[in-house]
Amino acid sequence: MRRRVKGKCERANLFPLREIPTAPGIIGYVNVPINTSDVRAFKKEMGKLMDDPLGVSERLDEFLGTSIYSYEDLTAILRSLFNTEEREMIRQAGIREWERRNPQSTPGDQKWPSQDPRWNAQTEEGRRSMIDMRNIIIQGIREAVPRGQNLSKVFGECQGKDETPTEWLERLRKSLQIYSGTDPDSPVGEVLLKTQFVAKSWEDIRKKLEKIEGWQEKGLQELLREAQKVYMRRDEEKQKIQARVLVAAVREAQKQERPQASEKPLRKAPPRGATRPQKGTSGNGWKEWNVSIVKEGTYEKRLSKEDER
Known part of the structure; x- marks a missing residue:
């Protein structure tokens, strides 16, 4: 049974083989449908291949049970549970392990x-070929992730706040080679690099990359370009903040240079030796006072010689 989804043809059900009696003493095999919603629900409980390959293999082995699956069904299950690079990792590891044992x-x-x-x-x-392929898949999942004792050092790496995405990726590549012996350009190495590059990037970069739909299927160079955009925007924002702080500082300095509105202008003092008329006995009916300027704008009144007498 098939249904159309966004212009593509998608399987609605999987059909593992089950034994049924077809005649007295004769056993036949028929396809019994499994709804793909069960596979999607299982994916949520399965765990992540990179974090726990042994646990994932055991849970998938239990999920598949004793049924016999065709090549088409096994391929469809793998497509539902793993991305392209993970599937290639599992296949290579499974084939390698099969040939080592046989x-x-x-x-x-x-x-x-x-x-x-x-x-x-x-x-x-x-049927033997179908069973063998199923077992190779389970074994491939177990062996897909390298088991180097120093692999934890690779997983423990984190991007520094001021470290560029390019420098971060290069450091990851070197760590992968040194501590696990894995070729970063191999399918296994690329998956490890991609997972760590996204998961352990600085917070703003990590959030942006995780929002990319299907980022697990993207190439490393595409993810690197997106990370660089976030990093460059961070520098641009820092420069804008610095510019705003500088403008505010200049305005504050200019404001302090202006006179305060509450300050009164100084009164101009009269010139030294100036006199003013005062009512008295002089010829014009006024008595003269000598006025001299002393320090800080105050005045000192002195009697004329006539008054002293």
Whole structure:
């Protein structure tokens, strides 16, 4: 059964094989549907491959149970649970582990082919191939993430606040090579780098990257470009703040240089030796007073010679 979603054809159900009696003493195999909503619900409980590969493999093994799944169904389940790079990691690890355990047997890339081999579920050989592929997948999940003792040092790395995204990514690449022996350009290395680059970036960069829809499917260079944009905006904002602070400081200095409105202007003192008429016995009916200026704008009155006499 299939349904249309956004112009694409998507499987509505998976069909694992179940044994049923078809005639007295004869056992046949038929497809029994599993709703994909069950797979999506399981994904929420499964955990993350990079954090707990052993736990993920055990939970998926239990979820699949004893049913026999066709190549198409196993591929659909993997697409639902893992991104492209994780699936490639699992496949390479599974094939490698199969060939290590079975050096004289069928090559691993035939046990887990890249194209549907059309195995016949009604033959013993076809069912055996389906079971082997299922087991290779579980084993591949267990072995997908390197188990180096120093891998925790890679996972413990965090981006510095002032460290550029380019410097941060380069430091991660070196740590991955030194502490785990993993090639950063391999599918395994790229997934590790991408996961750590996003999860351990500085807070503003991490939030931006995690908001990108399907960031797990994006390339490292694309994520790096987005991180650089956030980092550059941070510098631009810092410069704007500094400019605003400088303008405010200049305005405050100019304000302090202006005279206060409450201050009264100083009164101009009369020139030294000036006299003013006063009512008295002089010829014009006024008595003269000598006025001399003393320090700080105060006045001192002195009697004329006539008054002293």
